Amino acid sequence: MDNEILKITNLKRIFRVGNEDVHALNGVTFSIERGEFVSIMGTSGSGKSTLLNILGCLDRPSAGEYCIDGVAVSTLSKKELSTLRNRKIGFVFQNYNLLARTTAIENVELPLMYNSQVSSKERRERAIEALVAVGLENRLMHMPNQMSGGQQQRVAIARALVNDPVILLADEATGNLDTRTSYEIMSLFQDLHDKGKTIAFVTHEPDIAVFTTRTIKLRDGNIIEDVPVEMQSAALALQNYKEFKI
Amino acid sequence: MNILSLIRIAIRALMRNKKRAGLTMLGIIIGIASVIAMVSLGQSSTLSVREQLSGMGSNMIMIMPARQMRGGVNMGSASAQSLDMRDLNALEQNTRYVANVSPLVNSSAQLVFGSNNHPGSIQGVAPSYLNIRMYKLESGIMFTDEDVKKYNKVCVIGKTVVENLFKNGENPIGQVVRFGSIPMKVIGVLEAKGQNQMGQDQDDVVLVPYTTVQKRFMAINHFNMLFASATSEEESEYAATEITYILRSNHKIAPGAEDDFEIRTQEELLTTMSSVTQLLTVLLAAIASISLIVGGIGIMNIMYVTVTERTKEIGLRMAIGAQNRDIMLQFLSESVILSLIGGLIGIILGLILSYLLSYVLKWPFVVSQTAILVSFLVCAATGIFFGWYPAKKAANMDPIAALRYE
Numbered sequence: 001m002d003n004e005i006l007k008i009t010n011l012k013r014i015f016r017v018g019n020e021d022v023h024a025l026n027g028v029t030f031s032i033e034r035g036e037f038v039s040i041m042g043t044s045g046s047g048k049s050t051l052l053n054i055l056g057c058l059d060r061p062s063a064g065e066y067c068i069d070g071v072a073v074s075t076l077s078k079k080e081l082s083t084l085r086n087r088k089i090g091f092v093f094q095n096y097n098l099l100a101r102t103t104a105i106e107n108v109e110l111p112l113m114y115n116s117q118v119s120s121k122e123r124r125e126r127a128i129e130a131l132v133a134v135g136l137e138n139r140l141m142h143m144p145n146q147m148s149g150g151q152q153q154r155v156a157i158a159r160a161l162v163n164d165p166v167i168l169l170a171d172e173a174t175g176n177l178d179t180r181t182s183y184e185i186m187s188l189f190q191d192l193h194d195k196g197k198t199i200a201f202v203t204h205e206p207d208i209a210v211f212t213t214r215t216i217k218l219r220d221g222n223i224i225e226d227v228p229v230e231m232q233s234a235a236l237a238l239q240n241y242k243e244f245k246i
Numbered sequence: 247m248n249i250l251s252l253i254r255i256a257i258r259a260l261m262r263n264k265k266r267a268g269l270t271m272l273g274i275i276i277g278i279a280s281v282i283a284m285v286s287l288g289q290s291s292t293l294s295v296r297e298q299l300s301g302m303g304s305n306m307i308m309i310m311p312a313r314q315m316r317g318g319v320n321m322g323s324a325s326a327q328s329l330d331m332r333d334l335n336a337l338e339q340n341t342r343y344v345a346n347v348s349p350l351v352n353s354s355a356q357l358v359f360g361s362n363n364h365p366g367s368i369q370g371v372a373p374s375y376l377n378i379r380m381y382k383l384e385s386g387i388m389f390t391d392e393d394v395k396k397y398n399k400v401c402v403i404g405k406t407v408v409e410n411l412f413k414n415g416e417n418p419i420g421q422v423v424r425f426g427s428i429p430m431k432v433i434g435v436l437e438a439k440g441q442n443q444m445g446q447d448q449d450d451v452v453l454v455p456y457t458t459v460q461k462r463f464m465a466i467n468h469f470n471m472l473f474a475s476a477t478s479e480e481e482s483e484y485a486a487t488e489i490t491y492i493l494r495s496n497h498k499i500a501p502g503a504e505d506d507f508e509i510r511t512q513e514e515l516l517t518t519m520s521s522v523t524q525l526l527t528v529l530l531a532a533i534a535s536i537s538l539i540v541g542g543i544g545i546m547n548i549m550y551v552t553v554t555e556r557t558k559e560i561g562l563r564m565a566i567g568a569q570n571r572d573i574m575l576q577f578l579s580e581s582v583i584l585s586l587i588g589g590l591i592g593i594i595l596g597l598i599l600s601y602l603l604s605y606v607l608k609w610p611f612v613v614s615q616t617a618i619l620v621s622f623l624v625c626a627a628t629g630i631f632f633g634w635y636p637a638k639k640a641a642n643m644d645p646i647a648a649l650r651y652e
């Protein structure tokens with residue numbers, strides 16, 4: 001029980017479009033333990049992003065319970081939700097969402113700007129630390145438009161890590177990247193996982209899901225499969241890819 | 247997020263669109279500059295009115311017949327004949343706070359000298375008139391009580407009259423000028439005084455013994471006005487009271503009845519004039535503040551554009567923990583900084599403008615600290631007021647929708 005990072009019970013999310021109800025999530029129940037690397041799969045429109053938004057406290061469920069790190073989310077005010085996102089959650093998006101014309105280091109510092117307990121000195125130190133952790137120690141002062149897609153995604157991952165969140169949430173984080181760069185990013189996620197990070201990773205590519213430890217499959221807002229995966233090494237896949245394809 | 251980083255972020259964001267920020271500021275710049283210039287100019291003109299009025303003699307007192315009502319019809323003060331020789335004598339002899347008294351009898355005539363002529367405004371006065379009105383002689387002499395006694399045909403003329411009659415540069419002193427058909431000898435020329443605040447040329451004047459005007463020009467026995475000067479500026483009010491008392495008893499006005507004359511001290515005139523220019527200042531400032539409002543609307547417009555453009559950024563900031571208040575403050579500080587910088591430039595520009603204008607108009611240059619302070623506050627208020635709704639819009643965005651915005 002102690003190891004449970006998050007737990008959802010009979011979670012529903014209903015969108016009202018015109019006169020019709022769209023059941024994006026139709027009673028989903030699962031929990032994620034500390035140190036898991038979960039891939040959430042499913043066809044387009046199956047509810048993956050909707051689920052992730054709720055896990056990330058950006059959205060509220062229409063029904064059901066959600067507990068993260070021992071906190072029942074449904075009882076929290078909007079302001080408390082903001083603080084919770086700031087302290088406990090790291091987001092990685094498909095399209096990076098870096099601030100344009102802002103250096104890597106300042107992009108990474110951003111979450112800590114909204115945490116008054118972190119001094120500007122500590123903020124800078126932690127940002128550098130996070131950028132080193134994603135292998136960008138040589139790109140601290142680069143602007144997003146001076147970096148490759150893979151590098152930009154690394155900055156985004158560093159930004160998600162900088163507040164030391166209890167869980168990393170990634171929505172199609174490799175969706176915009178080529179195979180090789182995807183492997184690199186997955187290898188980075190595996191490193192983080194090795195260091196003990198809990199990760200929930202939305203993807204619709206099965207050959208990306210093999211780099212995780214567990215797969216939850218959605219269809220039409222229901223879980224149709226929730227199985228452990230024999231994790232393969234992304235670093236190895238990358239090496240093979242380099243040897244045989246190029 | 248603390249204020250310092252808010253300001254830094256706002257300035258950064260503005261610097262990214264320098265041209266746009268500059269153009270947006272332009273409205274505020276023009277607004278503030280014109281407010282500052284208008285207020286400064288208004289104050290300069292008030293000051294210059296004060297200077298000119300006290301140049302006329304700040305302890306001067308004017309006494310004129312009251313407007314006469316006949317069957318409810320206002321006959322004007324010119325029709326009244328209540329001031330005469332008896333009043334003059336009384337004021338010359340029985341007063342303590344009155345230093346000088348001079349009657350004024352107006353007339354006009356075509357002045358002719360050789361082939362030149364000029365329509366002259368003739369003022370029949372006593373020699374003390376020079377002191378009362380603070381006229382100075384440039385050359386020649388003033389006529390004397392002797393001239394007054396004998397209705398002598400002598401005159402003292404102002405610069406404008408000299409220029410119009412003596413076009414060949416003759417020395418006017420000793421020359422004989424015809425007033426219509428009456429020949430008059432010029433015995434003095436007044437120093438130039440320039441225009442007064444009402445735009446009247448104070449040098450277009452011909453001073454003549456008042457008896458000469460009364461007997462030779464008009465055939466009347468009354469005066470149009472009396473001019474007096476108090477012993478000092480502070481004692482103007484005492485002098486006015488004294489004059490009132492004497493004239494009332496001279497005219498046998500029953501207690502409770504209204505005066506048949508009017509007394510105006512320079513101090514009153516000063517107050518009236520000042521209130522007129524102050525009203526003008528307020529009006530001008532009001533007109534100028536309209537451009538400030540237009541500038542504010544410009545800011546609002548640009549802030550809406552900025553908020554829409556940065557929807558994705560807003561979504562991201564919310565996702566990583568920014569509260570509505572943080573987003574609100576971020577955009578609010580942008581609009582406030584925009585208008586404050588605009589205001590600062592506007593203030594500098596306005597001061598330069600009013601300096602140049604007062605230089606051209608030969609008015610004293612006044613820096614109004616109140617106007618500067620108020621402008622600055624108004625700028626901050628403009629930034630907050632017109633930035634409020636765009637910032638509110640940003641703060642109320644749904645983070646998911648904002649992140650998805652393309």
Ligand SMILES: Nc1ncnc2c1ncn2[C@@H]1O[C@H](COP(=O)(O)OP(=O)(O)OP(=O)(O)O)[C@@H](O)[C@H]1O
Pocket residue numbers: 015016017022023024042043044045046047048049050051204
């Ligand atoms: N804001 C919304 N309003 C109405 N319907 C929505 C909204 N967001 C999602 N939906 C609906 O909910 C369902 C699930 O959407 P979701 O974005 O979670 O799919 P997904 O699994 O992430 O798909 P993809 O792989 O294409 O990203 C879809 O049918 C979608 O139309």
Ligand SMILES: [Mg+2]
Pocket residue numbers: 048049050
């Ligand atoms: Mg999706």
